[in-house]
Amino acid sequence: xxxxxxxxxxxxxxxxxxxxxxxxxxxxxxxxxxxxxxxxxxxxxxxxxxxxxxxxxxxxxxxxxxxxxxxxxxxxxxxxxxxxxxxxxxxxxxxxxxxxxxxxxxxxxxxxx
Amino acid sequence: xxxxxxxxxxxxxxxxxxxxxxxxxxxxxxxxxxxxxxxxxxxxxxxxxxxxxxxxxxxxxxxxxxxxxxxxxxxxxxxxxxxxxxxxxxxxxxxxxxxxxxxxxxxxxxx
Numbered sequence: 181x182x183x184x185x186x187x188x189x190x191x192x193x194x195x196x197x198x199x200x201x202x203x204x205x206x207x208x209x210x211x212x213x214x215x216x217x218x219x220x221x222x223x224x225x226x227x228x229x230x231x232x233x234x235x236x237x238x239x240x241x242x243x244x245x246x247x248x249x250x251x252x253x254x255x256x257x258x259x260x261x262x263x264x265x266x267x268x269x270x271x272x273x274x275x276x277x278x279x280x281x282x283x284x285x286x287x288x289x290x291x292x293x
Numbered sequence: 294x295x296x297x298x299x300x301x302x303x304x305x306x307x308x309x310x311x312x313x314x315x316x317x318x319x320x321x322x323x324x325x326x327x328x329x330x331x332x333x334x335x336x337x338x339x340x341x342x343x344x345x346x347x348x349x350x351x352x353x354x355x356x357x358x359x360x361x362x363x364x365x366x367x368x369x370x371x372x373x374x375x376x377x378x379x380x381x382x383x384x385x386x387x388x389x390x391x392x393x394x395x396x397x398x399x400x401x402x403x404x
């Protein structure tokens with residue numbers, strides 16, 4: 181069966197510091213991968229999605245970036261965090277043939293102070 | 294109109310009762326719909342998907358899709374305290390190639 185991992189689980193970072201969140205998927209090949217953010221009291225916001233290695237689309241222009249160095253690894257980064265980057269970051273995967281059916285990882289809770 | 298809307302406030306139901314959640318959608322999304330359950334502090338978990346008009350049952354959960362009226366519902370029968378969570382409605386937006394989510398409805402089951 182497929183499993184999706186994210187780390188770290190929680191993170192407290194000062195404003196202006198860099199960020200690297202990692203997501204890996206097991207038990208499937210060539211998945212579509214997604215990064216979402218869920219801010220307090222708000223809905224899920226799609227940040228990036230990837231249909232393959234080095235194939236990444238950005239949904240929202242901001243100070244975040246994403247990379248996919250391996251088929252089942254997706255990384256979310258920032259060079260300088262802002263207060264507004266605080267939130268719950270969720271990685272999700274879907275099968276290529278059923279991209280609408282998405283499964284979420286456990287998430288990373290980020291607090292920028 | 295947003296692609297997917299969930300307008301009801303928190304829903305409190307007594308244990309054993311039926312919880313009913315509704316979601317409306319715009320023409321901009323497709324006919325693929327999903328319900329996710331999200332416990333406080335946890336990530337969303339996919340619990341139901343529905344693609345055809347009518348009802349789909351899975352255990353105590355029933356999803357209902359009405360294309361004519363553009364709404365999708367989730368019924369939770371014999372509600373249990375463990376059903377207390379936020380339920381997110383989602384629909385596939387073919388135009389933008391993404392899942393469109395509603396803001397969610399909180400359900401509280403009272404023992």
